[in-house]
Amino acid sequence: MFTSDRQRHIDALVERYRRLLEQCWPDNKATLDQIEPAVEELGQEMERVLGRIWQL
Structure with a gap:
């Protein structure tokens, strides 16, 4: 996974969990x-x- 892909996944997960927490x-x-x-x-x-994600 390229660094930009990794960061994109992390950013998407952070936003998803932020919404769930809210x-x-x-x-x-x-x-x-x-x-x-x-x-x-x-x-x-x-x-x-x-x-x-890890199964990809």
Whole structure:
């Protein structure tokens, strides 16, 4: 993968995860029970996306 391709993938992933965080991250008064599902969802999404990229 060329450096520009690598950087393009990183930039796209950062933006994707930023949108996911904005959608599912609880407010500042969230309990651990509210935060855990958001973290789990983000982790699963990262595994799916990175798994697809690394199989290319």
